[in-house]
Amino acid sequence: MPHLPASAALARFRVIDLTQVRAGPTCCRQLADWGADVIQVQMPEHMRGDDTLGGQDGSDYQYTHRNKRSVTLNLKEPEGIATLKRLIGTADVVIENFRPDVKFRLGIDYESLAKDHPRLVYASISGFGQTGPLAQRPGFDQIAQGMGGLMSVTGLPGQGPVRVGIPIADLCAGIFAAQGILVALLERETSGRGQWLHTSLLEAMVYMMDFQTSRWLIDGEVAVQAGNYHPTSIPTGVYKARDGYMNIAVFGSKIWERFCQILGAPEWIADPRFHDKASRSVNRDALNAAINERLALQDRDHWIERFNRDGVACGHINDVSEVFDEAQVQHLGMVQEVVSARLGPQRLVGQPMTLERTPSKLVRAAPRRGEHTEEVLGEVADASAADMHQAIDAARRAFDDTDWSTDHQFRKRCLL
Secondary structure (H helix, E strand, C coil): CCCCCCCCCCCCCEEEEECCCCHHHHHHHHHHHCCCEEEEEECCHHHCCCCCCCCCCCHHHHHHCCCCEEEECCCCCHHHHHHHHHHHCCCCEEEECCCCCHHHHHCCCHHHHHCCCCCCEEEEEECCCCCCCCCCCCCCHHHHHHHCCHHHCCCCCCCCCCCCCCCHHHHHHHHHHHHHHHHHHHHHHHHCCCCEEEEEHHHHHHHHCCHHHHHHHCCCCCCCCCCCECCCCCCEEEEEECCEEEEEECCCHHHHHHHHHHCCCHHHHCCCCCCCHHHHHHCHHHHHHHHHHHHCCCCHHHHHHHHHHCCCEEEECCCHHHHCCCHHHHHHCCEEEEEECCCEEEEEECCCCCCCCCCCCCCCCCCCCCCCHHHHHHHHCCCCHHHHHHHHHHHHHHCCCCCHHHHHHHHHHHCC
16 A cells, blocks of 8 residues: 555655654654655564564554554665665655664765755754764663753652653654754755754753753752642642542632632631742642642542632543543544554544644554565666666565565566
């Protein structure tokens, strides 16, 4: 089956995905979900590294690689590199997350490819950047969370650093890379030229520290763990009602006054311990204890309905199963279904934004390794018999489990 766009938005672009694990595949998934023809280039099964996110049939792999096609090429052989370069010649974008030196050794770095393909947009994702004292270090999500400062502000005060419960460095680096690719493609419409863009897990984490970085760079304040309470907006955090926990966010003096009235504590408005933001910060523990005492008189649903009715933000704290029971999550249609030929129907989370005219859909389940090798090489191979034989031979070595009894049909189609 040829390219089946998940959206019309990026359907005119072809992307070569040379990535592994999570950050790079996340970037590629973003583009595939918006319609780009993302061709995942993988090593043959017997040569692969530990790059399959729990195995190709696992839920993680299925989620990360949907809407893509897959080819296998042996990039340790000259024929595999030659075939890859022909494939790149048909593409708009190349995305890689090799160690910074690997692409140069293989001759598939941006400068080498741009000589023949000046419109190529080339994206690199690494642990720590393409140059610098740590460029060659292996980069992993939790390492970047720690080095970027995130673990120092996550968790309860005094308990030591805490990692975030998702691979946030990988995910953010992948999303930022996808954003950079779209910016480069837009710029190419004016200049006619591609460019090299690069980001890293470390850069993503430093950027995601957001207002915590400005607190240091401008105000000279070193942020510390604030646990479940917002570090600067008080009271905002996790509070306990009679039957369990919920989040409450009180921003601004007017909302604070409404909050006090709802709790039946109007006297707090004028109380010198609580009457302004600074005093509430100093007396945070006393205020939180008083709030929990009032909340314990009713169940969560009572308070959540009452607070939200009067414009005080409040909500349940869900586990993953409860997330999908939320009426609003169901209304937003975030879960879509796609059918895998070998695994059957699957329910996966789609893109978190809606383009009304060119929406994103799940149209293709994650491919098995090399599933589209014959198909893709048939689309891109040169019309000369010599080049065709070379492409087929390289594919034959890589795609070990293909039935080559139809070899003559493959040759015929590629030569059309």
